[in-house]
Amino acid sequence: MIRVCNVCNLHKYFGVIHVLKGINLEVMEREVVVLIGPSGSGKSTLLRCLNFLELAQEGEIELFGRSVDPRRDRLDKVRERVGMVFQQFNLFPHMTVLENVTMAPISLKKEKSKAEARASARQLLDRVGLANKAGSYPSQLSGGQQQRVAIARALAMNPEIMLFDEITSALDPELVGEVLQVMKDLAESGMTMIVVTHEMGFAREVANRVLMIDDGLIIEDATPEKLFSQPSHERTQRFLSQVL
Amino acid sequence: MSAIWQILQDQLVPFMDAMVMTLKLTSVSLSLAVVIGLVVALLKLSRHRPLNWIANVYIGLIRGTPLIVQLMFLYFGISRVVVLSSFWAGSLALAVHCGAYVAEIFRGAIQSIDKGQMEAARSLGVSHWKAMRLVILPQALRIAIPPLGNQFIIGLKDSSLVAYLGVMELFGAALSAQAENFQPFQTYMAVGLYYLVLVLIFTLIVNWLERRLDKANAGRALDTRMQRMQSA
Numbered sequence: 283m284i285r286v287c288n289v290c291n292l293h294k295y296f297g298v299i300h301v302l303k304g305i306n307l308e309v310m311e312r313e314v315v316v317l318i319g320p321s322g323s324g325k326s327t328l329l330r331c332l333n334f335l336e337l338a339q340e341g342e343i344e345l346f347g348r349s350v351d352p353r354r355d356r357l358d359k360v361r362e363r364v365g366m367v368f369q370q371f372n373l374f375p376h377m378t379v380l381e382n383v384t385m386a387p388i389s390l391k392k393e394k395s396k397a398e399a400r401a402s403a404r405q406l407l408d409r410v411g412l413a414n415k416a417g418s419y420p421s422q423l424s425g426g427q428q429q430r431v432a433i434a435r436a437l438a439m440n441p442e443i444m445l446f447d448e449i450t451s452a453l454d455p456e457l458v459g460e461v462l463q464v465m466k467d468l469a470e471s472g473m474t475m476i477v478v479t480h481e482m483g484f485a486r487e488v489a490n491r492v493l494m495i496d497d498g499l500i501i502e503d504a505t506p507e508k509l510f511s512q513p514s515h516e517r518t519q520r521f522l523s524q525v526l
Numbered sequence: 527m528s529a530i531w532q533i534l535q536d537q538l539v540p541f542m543d544a545m546v547m548t549l550k551l552t553s554v555s556l557s558l559a560v561v562i563g564l565v566v567a568l569l570k571l572s573r574h575r576p577l578n579w580i581a582n583v584y585i586g587l588i589r590g591t592p593l594i595v596q597l598m599f600l601y602f603g604i605s606r607v608v609v610l611s612s613f614w615a616g617s618l619a620l621a622v623h624c625g626a627y628v629a630e631i632f633r634g635a636i637q638s639i640d641k642g643q644m645e646a647a648r649s650l651g652v653s654h655w656k657a658m659r660l661v662i663l664p665q666a667l668r669i670a671i672p673p674l675g676n677q678f679i680i681g682l683k684d685s686s687l688v689a690y691l692g693v694m695e696l697f698g699a700a701l702s703a704q705a706e707n708f709q710p711f712q713t714y715m716a717v718g719l720y721y722l723v724l725v726l727i728f729t730l731i732v733n734w735l736e737r738r739l740d741k742a743n744a745g746r747a748l749d750t751r752m753q754r755m756q757s758a
Contacts, residue, residue, distance in 0.1 A: 335645055362651030372646035376664050385660060386650035432646075439650055 284311040285347070286443050286474045287332065292341035294327055294498075301327045302338065303498035309443070309476060314469045316485040316506075317478045319495035320521060325478040328495070329445045332476070333364040346442060362390065365441030369448040371428045373420040373435070380416040383407065383435045392439060399438075406434040410464050426457030430464055443474040450481060482526055486510055494518045529712045530719075537703050537716065544699035545720055551617055551685045551695055556678055558621035563628025568658070570633050581629065588626035594687050596623055601691050616688035624681045631673045635666035668739055675732030679725050686721070696720050 287309040294302035301324045309315050317325045330336040332343065334350070334357045343350050350360055374382050383403040386392070393399040407413050410430040420428050429449055436444060446465065450458045462484050469475055469488050479485060485492050485506055492509045494502040494517070502515045510526075513519045534541070570581035588596065600619040604610055610618070639662050647657035689698035700717035704710040 333649055335649065358648075358651045358653050360651075361649055364649075366646075366649040368642060368646060368649075370640075370642050372640070372642035374643065374646070374661050374665075376668075386647075386652050389656055389660060390651055435646075436650070 285309070286311050286313075286345070287476075288342075288344040289328075289332070290342040290344070292328070292331060292338045292343065294324070294331060294336060294338045301498055302331070305341070305498070305500060307493070307500065309474060311474055312472045313490050314475045314477065314488055316489040316492045317476065317495055318480070318482070318485065318492060318521070318525075323495045324498045325495050326447050329366075329447050329476060329478055332445060333361050333366055335366075362392075362439050363442045365436035365439060365444040367429070367432050367436050367444070367446050367449045369451050371420070371425070371432045371452070373428055373432055375420050377419075378416065379407065379412065379418050379420070379423070379431050380404070382420070382431055383438045386435070387438050390439075403434070403438055406437050407431070409437075409467075410434045411460070424457060425453045426460045429453065429457075429461045433461075433464055433468070437468075443476070444468065446475065446477040446479070448478050448480070450479065480525060482510070482522075494521065496521070529709060530716050533703070533707065533709065533712050533716045534719070536707070537699070537713075540694075540699050540703065541696065541717070541720060544694055544696045545724070547613075547693065547698075548682070548685055548695040548724070551613065551620065551688060551693065552678075552682045554617040555620035555624060555685065556681050558617065559624035559628050559681065560674075562621060562625030563632050566625060566629035567632035567636060570629065571636060585626045585629060588623055593623050593684055594690065597687055597691060612688075612691040612693050616685075616691045616693050620681065620685060620688065623684070624677065627677050627680075628674065631670050631677060632666065634673075635670035636662055638669055639665050671739065672732070672736055675729075675735070678732075679728055682724060682728060683721060 285308060287307070289305055289307040292302050292305040293300070303324075305324075305328055307315075307328075317328065319325050327336060331338045332345075334352055337352050345360060346363060350357075374385065377385060380400065380403055383406060384396070384399045387399045387402070388396055393402060404413065404416060407416055410433055412427060412430055412434070415423060415427065415431070420431065423431065432449075449465075450461050453461065458481070462481060465475070465477070465484070466488055477484075477489070487506075489506050491503060492506045493500050494509065494513070494515065496517050502509060502513060502518050504514070509518065510522065513522060566581045566584060569577045570585075572578060597616065597619045600622065601612070601615045604615055604618065643661050643665070644654075644657055647661045648654070652660070685695060686697035688695060689701055692698070694702075696717050700713050704713035707713065
């Protein structure tokens with residue numbers, strides 16, 4: 283199996299606050315890894331370090347077989363291969379749905395022509411069930427639809443790994459299912475995914491591995507069956523009893 | 527009152543010519559001010575300290591000194607190095623002045639855009655500058671339009687000071703007219719009317735533009751509600 287991502291002894295500080303305290307994480311191709319843990323434990327920060335929206339002060343991040351040095355490497359090139367979806371959607375409100383999806387591929391000349399970029403974008407919108415919304419503006423869509431557009435937008439760059447940062451947390455409860463379904467389909471299609479979520483049902487059903495993060499450290503790394511039925515760490519037990 | 531009417535009639539041609547000059551001065555200087563403002567706003571928002579510093583010094587100097595002093599300083603300063611017509615010297619000076627205020631307007635508008643917008647663009651592999659151009663600035667510009675309109679009205683009126691460089695714009699025309707007719711009170715009142723009408727027209731244009739943008743947004747919101755109602 284090919285290793286997509288390898289994190290070694292990652293430390294991140296925000297000022298004096300030590301958020302990540304030596305994270306080690308290996309993710310293989312086609313793997314779905316779910317990160318759980320209490321708020322403030324560093325899950326989102328870890329995810330944001332992986333595409334260098336945050337720069338860690340210490341440690342090493344290897345992506346696609348190469349160690350990335352944020353000072354020397356062109357991070358834009360790395361980010362093209364790492365898709366990310368955010369809790370707050372962050373769609374571009376002044377662009378239509380189609381323009382949102384084609385913005386990056388067109389401006390980075392990912393496709394041969396604009397027409398091809400639009401055609402692939404329409405395919406992606408179809409895949410997330412929004413083929414008929416191409417001409418709408420984000421403000422005309424429900425939260426669930428917006429989040430599915432955001433997924434299509436990230437997929438438009440043809441990433442090799444996708445990062446999901448609590449993408450259902452800002453949604454009305456009845457809209458969570460449609461977004462989880464898209465993620466599930468994506469996982470089944472073989473996408474490598476790292477998912478921060480509080481949806482334990484999703485973790486149980488889709489994840490290959492579930493990691494428990496607490497206070498900046500991965501304290502448990504197990505299959506969902508093992509982690510949910512017999513967590514080895516007392517902190518995990520306590521956390522699960524609070525959320526389940 | 528009839529004296530003012532008389533002056534308006536007598537000075538119709540010179541005042542009309544002068545009005546055209548005022549409009550030229552204003553449009554040239556404000557267009558330049560927008561360019562300067564945008565560049566300085568980006569300098570001020572840059573991560574590089576020296577660039578912030580340049581922007582801060584520029585804005586500080588412009589805000590901290592009177593426009594008439596800046597006009598004279600730049601006019602005589604520039605004419606030591608290159609020969610410029612008083613029109614261009616005046617336009618440049620007005621642009622440099624107004625640019626500082628426009629910079630602050632742009633900076634505020636850019637900073638008001640949620641930082642998730644930039645992050646989303648960057649996460650797709652889009653460079654900082656491309657994201658600025660395609661994602662941040664189009665949104666910031668919409669927010670900037672009302673305060674920009676306000677600043678442009680100030681710029682239009684400030685162009686009167688360029689009369690002191692010898693440019694025959696509205697106020698300059700009034701200066702020379704009252705020297706001939708010995709009716710300063712009525713002459714200045716007449717020229718004031720010209721400015722008032724110009725500003726009113728300009729205000730109407732800005733209001734119309736704002737309403738159009740509001741309507742574009744409101745229309746979208748309304749569409750959404752209708753769609754939701756239909757799908758419900």
